[in-house]
Amino acid sequence: MDRRVFLAATGAALLARPAAAQVPIRQWAQLSLGEAGFRPDAGERIEKAFAAGELKGLHGLVVLRHGKIALERYFPGADEIWGTDRGVIAFNADEMHDLRSVSKSIVGLLYGIALAEGLVPKPEASLLASFPDYPDLASDPARQRLWIEHVLTMTMGLEWDESLPYSDPRNSEIAMEQAPDRYRFVLDRPIIRPPGETWTYSGGATALLGHLIAKGAGQRLGLFASSRLFAPLGIHNFAWTNGFDGQEAAASGLRLRPRDLAAIGQLLLDKGVHEGRQVVPADWLTQSLTSRTKTGGGLHYGYQWYLPRYGTPSVRYGAFGNGGQRLLVAPDLDLVIAITAGNYNRPDGWQTSVKLADEFVFGGLAK
Incomplete structure (x- = not known):
């Protein structure tokens, strides 16, 4: 699979880190493993695998079944905040964790909320019309073909390369960070393919959405x-x-506690509703979770969400981040998996999370 699927922007130890006051962890109803349909040794298997070095770098796991916690485990390990070393952390339910590129998918949800309030342009709107500070770019006939939807689906057709290490200034994400105007930097990239034709992993696309x-x-x-x-x-x-x-x-850049990350997944299962309130518009979820294109690794992609097809039965919606961060949603099982890990900037950093999900969560379900 294309390594860009698993990498998110990082490597910048000079960045500010906003503080957040500690508040009590959200409480969830709990199910026993048996009630949740798991083997009675499902949790023990995970603990033994971690002790044996089979789940290297794993920091946290929260599994929801039928809207309740079925599995929850935390492990100590080296960590960082956007490239700044934190040392070894004894993770627990109260500890926030970098989500890295899982942030992109959450920004996708925020865009839908903002759209319903009339605060942002519709997917079919012209992209450059929303950036009036760049009339020179807007006057380019080729760039007039760019729509908001191309940003949502990462199919802008602009030159962008995050396959280089994030310590390399030629990496497009790092070059964007160092540019005097990040939005001009993104929008002024050379057009190398027709908009809508090809998916190209781009933190710049999400930067545009966040700005809007x-x-x-x-x-x-x-x-x-x-x-x-x-x-x-x-x-x-x-x-x-x-x-x-x-x-x-x-x-x-988003940091959440694993239980709170799992709550985002549960919101998808519940069609955007929480406690009777429509938090994310249902029609936006339908649009976001509909396949719009395919990634270089063969995954389907919607509006800032991956739409993988793996697991037993299939995971339908996913958000992936550098280091092994994962949010996986399996509607057929009424199941959500939230994983945090510290395998940052490693080409194989995704493997622990995939192994955990496939072999120990799906594999831990009672037959």
Whole structure:
């Protein structure tokens, strides 16, 4: 699989880290393993595998079944915040964790909320019309073919390469961070393919979406996320790392606790409704979770969400982040898997999370 699927922007130890006050962890109803349909040794198998070195770098796992916690485990390990070393952390339910590119999928949900409020342009709208500060780019006939939907689906056709290490300034994500104007940098990339034709992994695309949300709402992205998505879900403890420009790094900077990440997955299962409130518009979820293109690794892709087909039965919706961060949703099983890990910037960093999900979560279900 194309390694870009699993990498998110990182490698910037100089970035500011917004603080978040500690508040009590959200409480979830619990199911026994038997009630949740798991083998009685499912949790023990995970613990033994970690002790044996089979799940290297694993930090946290929360599995929801039928809207309740069925499995929850935490392990100590080396960690960082957007490239800044934290040392070895004894992880627990209260500890926030970098989500890296899982942030992109959550920004996708925020865009739908903002769209329903009339704060951002529709997918079929012209992209450059939303960036009036760049009339020279808007006058380019080739760029007039760019729509918001091409940003949502990462099919802009612009030159962008995040396959290089994030320590390399030629990496497009790092070059964007170092540019004096990140949005001009993204929009001014050479056009190498017709818009809509080819999926290209791009943190720049999510940066554009985050900017449009913040601009339309008239407030920072994190504040909008807090009031419209997190607080309605009972999530009151989060952080969003800033980029070099002092604004939230939309593509990779969000930090949540694993239970709160799992709550996002449960929201997808519940068609955007939480405790009787429509938090994310149902029609936006339908649009976001419909296949629009295919990635270089053969996965399907919607609006900032991966639509994989693996597991038994299939995982239908997924969000992936550098280091092994995962949010996996299996509607056929009424099951959500949230994984945090510390295998940052390793080409094989995804393997622990895939092994955990396939062999120990799906593999732990009673036959």
